[in-house]
Amino acid sequence: MNVHPFIEAEKREGHSVKRACELLKVSRAAFYARRTSTPGPRAVQDAELTEQITTVHEKSRGTYGAPRIHAVLQRQGTACGRRRIARLMRAAGLAGRHRRRRHRTTIPDPHAASRPDLVLRDFRPDPTATDARWCGDITYIPTDEGWLYLATVIDIASRRVVGWATADHLRTELVADTFRAACHQRRPAGPVIFHSDRGCQVLRGASAMQSQ
Incomplete structure (x- = not known):
């Protein structure tokens, strides 16, 4: 029917x-x-x-x-x-969602010298030792206009983000800008130990700040 x-x-x-x-x-x-x-x-x-x-x-x-x-x-x-x-x-007009490809940000520098671990894998907070040990990394954020890279510096003692910067690239300037932001924000009175992975951008950025 x-x-x-x-x-x-x-x-x-x-x-x-x-x-x-x-x-x-x-x-x-x-x-x-x-x-x-x-x-x-x-x-x-x-x-x-x-x-x-x-x-x-x-x-x-x-x-x-x-x-x-x-x-x-x-x-x-x-x-x-x-x-x-x-x-x-x-x-x-239907389509599924696809997982984005993992984006690699840690690119070891094959020519970088091995550096000692001055933190000794001790990442416990210590309110009495702020601005003595910092650590940092770079992550990536997918946007409609492409990848946005975020670099951060964290005070190990307080677990606070003391400096950060973003850019559309992974060049050394991104890390250097992050260090400048951290130093401007905290103004450490003495030397600061910085711990990171062996990414070439972080290592070169740290070296650039040491020379300033």
Whole structure:
């Protein structure tokens, strides 16, 4: 029995098409596809499959791509190919979210001399020894305009960030700006031990500040 004329009459009366389709167990996508033209069986199937894909995509909060949606539909008993799902997703403007590639910020300097660990792996806080031992690192933040690099200097004794700087590059100037910010903020009265990994930017930045 073709229930589409009944749904059409309900629509003309101003009633909810969604509700009518739910009561009659008819796909809204198939109804609209028939309403706008006289599609073939394949087009109707694509419309119904698109609605199933959209439902799974919404339940995943927009994270699932074609492979995962294909797996869900297979478990639900819907026989379809992954390429077909990918094609229908493109047509419907749907896309999954992909994990960003890990961005490497610690690039060891092969020519850097080995330096002793003056902190001796002791990172315990000590309120009586502020501005005596600092540590720092560089991290990265993905943005719509590309990678934003954040360099920080932390006082080991108080666990506070005493200096930071951001840039769209990983050059030595980023680290030097961070040290300048820390020195301007804290104005240490004596020598400060700085601990970091063996990233070439941090090592060169520290060397640049020692020479100033």
